[in-house]
Amino acid sequence: MSHAIWAEGLVKRFGSTTALAGVDLAVRTGTVFGLLGPNGAGKTTAVRVLATLLRPDAGHARVQGFDVVGQAHQVRRSIGLTGQYASVDETLTGVENLIMIGRLLGSSRRDARSRARQLLAEFQLTDAADRAAKTYSGGMRRRLDLAASLVGRPQVLFLDEPTTGLDPRSRNELWELVRGLVAGGVTVLLTTQYLEEADQLADELAVVDHGRVIAGGTPEELKAKTGAQVLVVRPTDPKQLPTVLTALRDLSGNEPSLAQTTVTVSTADADLLPAVVRRLDESGVKVGELALRSSSLDEVFLSLTGHRADPGSGGSAAGTGERPTPATGPAGTGAQPTTATMEGIR
Structure with missing residues (x-):
């Protein structure tokens, strides 16, 4: 069977x-x-x-x-x-x-x-x-x-x-x-x-x-359905988060999300990472974390349903x-x- x-x-x-x-x-x-x-x-x-x-x-x-x-x-x-x-x-x-x-x-x-x-x-x-x-x-x-x-x-x-x-x-x-x-x-x-x-x-x-x-x-x-990859940026100075949000929004064409002091955005553009590096450097943003990784299931869930899963109930x-x-x-x-x-x- x-x-x-x-x-x-x-x-x-x-x-x-x-x-x-x-x-x-x-x-x-x-x-x-x-x-x-x-x-x-x-x-x-x-x-x-x-x-x-x-x-x-x-x-x-x-x-x-x-x-x-x-x-x-x-x-x-x-x-x-x-x-x-x-x-x-x-x-x-x-x-x-x-x-x-x-x-x-x-x-x-x-x-x-x-x-x-x-x-x-x-x-x-x-x-x-x-x-x-x-x-x-x-x-x-x-x-x-x-x-x-x-x-x-x-x-x-x-x-x-x-x-x-x-x-x-x-x-x-x-x-x-x-x-x-x-x-x-x-x-x-x-x-x-x-x-x-x-x-x-x-x-x-x-x-x-x-x-x-x-x-x-x-x-x-x-995971591949969300755009395959996620760019993660964490500035060393939280006051620069608005600048990071604007940069990722402009360069990716997608709406980034903010969790505490980290900004993430989904992308299928292989050239996004170097473009973001140049833009943040020109803006004087010092970065504590910068990574390009595969989408997580949580991000898949958010993309498909419009909200995150609630594991607490x-x-x-x-x-x-x-x-x-x-x-x-x-x-x-x-x-x-x-x-x-x-x-x-x-």
Whole structure:
């Protein structure tokens, strides 16, 4: 199967708000596909449709060859989902959480316990296996949440902003885990507002805004769409920033951007750098930094959407009133585990 996920013309409305306005996706098997977009772009809604948690109003989608509407049960058996917020039961231990998921999926007590211990070892949680999840750090909870989504050995894994709120070290650890999963043949669809995360993990990207895919390709292909290169200038004297802004605007024909004491401008003109050097020298501007580099994904995002990504918040469909749906393990396994139900499946 060349594509693990295929979607055409997905539409989803919530009252008068259109969260998805005809989304097309094609995710190759055994790759990481990144969905980029600001808050309210429709990323989470797309994931929930593909994971059979929402029914589309129009369009078609298949996951592992199964239709997400007509064959929802088969889709759920082949996927795992980690949402924006950890959905493990904090009153249960790490091993109890994973055993719970295994039992809900139909495994015997013995097999569920064996799978739980295996995953805890893979995710470096063995030492904390018998501690209540409420004692875990944020990074540990996310690792446990990801482990829970893998209990059923899914072929496709949906990660909806998995590193939101994590410190840099925990993010790097989670990235390594994702790389390992893909190396083992798992297909990953990742939604994120962290441009660095998309650059690090994604083989292909789709930029979503206002419920539509507005651009797609590899990270390098998207970077090339903005003009391929960015000129960066930082004068030693901040008082000369207006002069630098005027020079870059005049010589590039593009509107430069200012971040603190650094001015940047996109360009496809190979002669811009020497022209800027001459102009600044004639103006008496002393330069502390002068560089010509490739566009970053952040600049691609800004160019395509008109604003920068906001990595500091969550992200559900704008205006839908959606609340994150806890979903640990293969979608559709039901509500979060509770101590009462755990007693019945030990």
